[in-house]
Amino acid sequence: MTLISADLVQTHNDQCLPALNEDYGHLAHSLKRRGIDVDVVKKHLARFELAQPSWGVGVGGTRFARFPIAGEPTHLEEKLEDCAVVHQLCRITPRVSPHFPWDKVSDPRALRDQAESLGLGFDAVNSNTFQDAAGQKLSYRHGSLTHSNPAVRAQAVEHNVECIRLGEALGSKALTVWIGDGTNFPGQQSLSASFDRYLESAAQIYATLPSDWKMLLEHKLYEPAFYSTVISDWGSSILAAQQLGPQAQCLVDLGHHAPSVNIEQIVARLHRFGKLGGFHFNDSKYGDDDLDSGSINPHQLFLVFNELVEAALRSPDTFAPAYMIDQSHNITDPIESLLSSAEAIAGAYARALLVDRGALQQHQQTNDVMLGFQTLRRAYNVDVTPIVAMARYEQGGAIDPIGAYRQAGWRTSKAQERRVSTGGAGIV
Amino acid sequence: MTLISADLVQTHNDQCLPALNEDYGHLAHSLKRRGIDVDVVKKHLARFELAQPSWGVGVGGTRFARFPIAGEPTHLEEKLEDCAVVHQLCRITPRVSPHFPWDKVSDPRALRDQAESLGLGFDAVNSNTFQDAAGQKLSYRHGSLTHSNPAVRAQAVEHNVECIRLGEALGSKALTVWIGDGTNFPGQQSLSASFDRYLESAAQIYATLPSDWKMLLEHKLYEPAFYSTVISDWGSSILAAQQLGPQAQCLVDLGHHAPSVNIEQIVARLHRFGKLGGFHFNDSKYGDDDLDSGSINPHQLFLVFNELVEAALRSPDTFAPAYMIDQSHNITDPIESLLSSAEAIAGAYARALLVDRGALQQHQQTNDVMLGFQTLRRAYNVDVTPIVAMARYEQGGAIDPIGAYRQAGWRTSKAQERRVSTGGAGIV
Amino acid sequence: MTLISADLVQTHNDQCLPALNEDYGHLAHSLKRRGIDVDVVKKHLARFELAQPSWGVGVGGTRFARFPIAGEPTHLEEKLEDCAVVHQLCRITPRVSPHFPWDKVSDPRALRDQAESLGLGFDAVNSNTFQDAAGQKLSYRHGSLTHSNPAVRAQAVEHNVECIRLGEALGSKALTVWIGDGTNFPGQQSLSASFDRYLESAAQIYATLPSDWKMLLEHKLYEPAFYSTVISDWGSSILAAQQLGPQAQCLVDLGHHAPSVNIEQIVARLHRFGKLGGFHFNDSKYGDDDLDSGSINPHQLFLVFNELVEAALRSPDTFAPAYMIDQSHNITDPIESLLSSAEAIAGAYARALLVDRGALQQHQQTNDVMLGFQTLRRAYNVDVTPIVAMARYEQGGAIDPIGAYRQAGWRTSKAQERRVSTGGAGIV
């Protein structure tokens, strides 16, 4: 399977390189004046890894509509192909996170080989008990892991166990559990009994976890349930993770919080209690909008990475959260959105790495509020584009990924080959 | 076409009547002590009318899933049947609001006759340019009435004009225009040019409006667009309505506002400027949750009706807003939700009618804050169930609509007759 | 010290009693039809107790202004007098919660005697390290229990220890710790180090706690800190309480949460983990508005009590949360607001007691969503005014507390006796 031609990327890079060299050179010089070695930052970026969701290369939608585009992938093989193009160009997205039963295949070993031939591996597997799969025996209409009927709970547990087995075959090391369970009406369910049932079901899944796996619990304030959600916030999530055991950790999705909540502090709290397991990156203005990372509030993304860098400094040996992009690409070419988002995320990380930690600590110690703030702001203000681009280039990627992608005409040529997908409301 | 057996309803009522008579009698006595004539309230309730949305009798869903139920309607004829059952039992929902092209029929006259035979008429027609219909020439992926391409705008205008023509055949008197147009990214569109294009397109629709019609503009803060929405708030809506002319009015959907906004004051403002055209009733806790009216915040619903009663007193001759239920019934039997919501809405209206307006005005004049508040609270605290039930009973409905509906076994019997609907993500 | 004349209350009650008897009688009859014994509800109400905050009888304000009223209390003795009037009339507010150093006296024993002579006891003591007291050595400008300077932390700890000592002399059994510590700027402080310092300081206070005392940790999303707050949510609060030990519990203030958060579920979670220690009742529409309980969202108050009743049923022997009104009475006579709020809180409790728990459980078990909801709604719709009034009357209070209070002319007569208080911004 051929992706984008390496020659094309090379030629494109050749055009971009002189300007990049100039900008990188001046930035290195300017940062050196402040005592920062830009190469250290670049080295960290070279080690940074971000999973892609298999469903993220398809066009997403809302409950109102989905607007398909010509050439979008319509089955898993095509999805992997698109993921491979993303990784080919940006070099920090080497693994794909599958969603079952959406991505279910009869021969996971073959799938793994296929992915490897595209330069890809597999990341955390995602179970799905928020929809009814075709042929499913019992419905999740009224819940899954927390359903009042033990048979439904057992079915949902079984599905999660199967996801683990599939994940093992694919080389995954984590199971992400997000459930939509909750209520639309006061009185619909017992708020406390539902949580008890969650703990019971989750413990059954946890018991089947391979010893080198993590179980990532993902909370969300609301949607698809609109009055209450069983695992609605980090408080519920961490208490459940503590109950389950050391392999259970919490996963933070940036769009799953109440309005105006300080998410970076939640990051700090979860790490403080040893339960920061992973991240789903996206952005939002209103609810769980699943917009491109950093497109709405890039400063918040920086502040989150500021806490992640702090956490890594405090726990250098153990801190290894699972990072994934989790977005709904409703009106862009998904590959372009993934490339743009990977850039935004890497940029936020680069800025966080530029923070003068010694100065910051000193200003915090002396309560020099203004200089504490300015220490962060100074790093945030830096245009890190050259650093991110240089790291990418040196890893074999494209200096200007979207430019190279467009020049390659990938989507147009796929529009010739791939079958047409249908509209309808979007499932993301 | 037979609905629920009148005998069954009668028998059910006979069982409920003694208790109702007792409760109504005591309430009448107790209110008389306060100087209130309960029969006046009952008379107002008897005149109260609420439209049903044709799509509201189907099971709704979220972008994640839709969980169909056995016996739900799968085409317009069945939808009308279910609407007729709702009206048969609650007696305040005599008209159905159709949505095109969802409800498009080749012979609208025949449809009108069919509805009439079920005891139903038609209310405001709803256009749909937030989805691409099968066979549609140009896509609304990037907007409709505000699209940058004049050909798309023309197509969207044309669809609205067709809706008016269909509505005329059905006996409607209003067109409701809600568009999803907006953006997901800063920079995607010009925020000002989009609004200009809206005004231009809306003026073209307005120009084709029959002289006894209203054009209802519906605003919404977000969804399906997640960064900006062209008609996002009542400010945008009223300025557009003023520009268009006297037949253009604003429609308030209770779930389309920013968090914590005082909606009852928006009602007062719109009426103050002569632009309060109608209401979409539902309830919500987070976003546009489209939950059953009054299920989450019944007090807010009361405060809205308090303003509506005030508006009617200030403009007794002209105040005639179009009321409609607009909910997404994801996990209940839609007929039950409509019955429950009609009850909640009528109850909020009844409570607002119980407010001692003279006392209220006096306390407001003298800034007796506590007694001003208590004057509203006293009315809100009244259990108006007997008044609403008696009004319904006297209009030929069921004292206990959900009880009667269940006893009739409507859904079970329809599950035998109607074909099975499919799951997938919900469209509401 | 004489409060309101018992004769006046008696005469007032005599006028109200006939109507009350009628309404109570019919309600008892009507509820009996549903299988509910109203006397059982009344008995629960008779045992219900709610603390008054000493500062709540003064007129509150905002950062913009405070508008004093004639006759408001200007020192502790007068505050106790007003609290005694509140309790005299409503009979469910027998204890006062003092705030130090605001309420500091040289002889706490004498204060206790004085309170007892007014029929009052003392509830949880509140420490104050969010302001600088006159003559205080080190400033809390940059924090108190979490300050980067150990000397400031030690001073704040010492103040809390002193509060416990004062509380012991007054007969209190709990210390409520709310701190304003947090930041206004990203970078101002380490989000993780601040929390570590909180735990360290709190542990020092905890160590001095008498064995029959509770330490109540109160979280708040924001204000006075506007970027981050150390104990910002129930997650931070419960993790701290767990770390501290069994006497540490969480206190929920209804206005201290992010917008649209489901507070009743937080109640369920805290109880599930044995950490629901107490409540501060008030209401709000936007932020921590500190409005009168139930004035904005009475249904939410009911849903909270629904969880409290459930919790009491699950843990009949141990469940004993500390209930307190915590409001800022900016534009009403504080005594009237306290009377009105006590009524609203007791009413929410009464409604929650009316819920048919057996039916609720059954509907939840079978996922009968509509009837589960209706079971709560049916209880909520009951006008419980007669039950609350009858319980109050039988305890020796006023049937119509605000009516009796106004007739007594308390504030007018105090306006003659008490010195004038000053305006300025309000401290609440």
Place this chain on the structure above:
Amino acid sequence: MTLISADLVQTHNDQCLPALNEDYGHLAHSLKRRGIDVDVVKKHLARFELAQPSWGVGVGGTRFARFPIAGEPTHLEEKLEDCAVVHQLCRITPRVSPHFPWDKVSDPRALRDQAESLGLGFDAVNSNTFQDAAGQKLSYRHGSLTHSNPAVRAQAVEHNVECIRLGEALGSKALTVWIGDGTNFPGQQSLSASFDRYLESAAQIYATLPSDWKMLLEHKLYEPAFYSTVISDWGSSILAAQQLGPQAQCLVDLGHHAPSVNIEQIVARLHRFGKLGGFHFNDSKYGDDDLDSGSINPHQLFLVFNELVEAALRSPDTFAPAYMIDQSHNITDPIESLLSSAEAIAGAYARALLVDRGALQQHQQTNDVMLGFQTLRRAYNVDVTPIVAMARYEQGGAIDPIGAYRQAGWRTSKAQERRVSTGGAGIV
């Protein structure tokens, strides 16, 4: 009166200049590659002007506390002195916005001369009817311009008229009217009558406006009123401004909106209808937090300036909004916060000027969503620090204003001279 020594600033600049020249030079080179002339941007910055609020140089507080600092100004003369220092160092804040009666003086002419000698002029005057001034006849406890008592309204109107007279003497050209009028309880006031009274009172003020003045109406969602606010949103504001006449315009304060509202679109709407009169800059995370501009959401500030630049391009001859910083400096040296904020605001403006408008328009026309977004993002990513610093330097200011200010020891020396201010709750 001497401010900071010009020699000190010069020496400080001499140290900073070499690095600035390097960075500015490279940025000019790099931007030229993109077709942007940095000098044009710099020229726009040199013309940019921002008013300082007289109260902003004092230490602010919350309703809980105010923590004074040594050397803060305690009367108007000292405030002007501090404002002059701000302008001396940043060069874009040449005018002070006074607040009456806070800044009331017996001889406004003398005040104007004094300000001029410090290099300062006066901007819009602010009336204050949200507090009771000492000796005021009638209280604003229950409202001012909207009070139910005509005598209170007349007093409030009279105060505004006096503000205009004072403003004329000071050389102002605008009156900013912000009122706290609203309610804390449903039922407290008629929502519609309050608005009618507002219009009536405002018209009386408007009638006395000099012909070259503007009247700026400032809306705010909530606080100090917590249930409803008469002028709560831009909809109410613009309808009032339209009613009043062409000299009435709307003023946008960034912190006065409902959560998650798209403020940049409100800017576009107000300009579309010719009513964008001015701005109060600050930042916020929760409510009206009045934090330093750009400290929380610098991207939003950029997007607002993006609309302002667009507005200026559409109306080059008439667009002249009044810009002011309006912040509460609770825990920083106010002069440092003003310097930092002026930098952030100028930086946001500079970034908006860097947007390639031609490309943006083209991408919007063709619905190239990704490149439309990237066009804005590319400008936002630029580190504009060198441009802003160079513009400031060339206007005679400090390259590093906070650095120079600290080196000058201004606050320490003022702490010797000025009397100590008192704590208490803050008034901002």
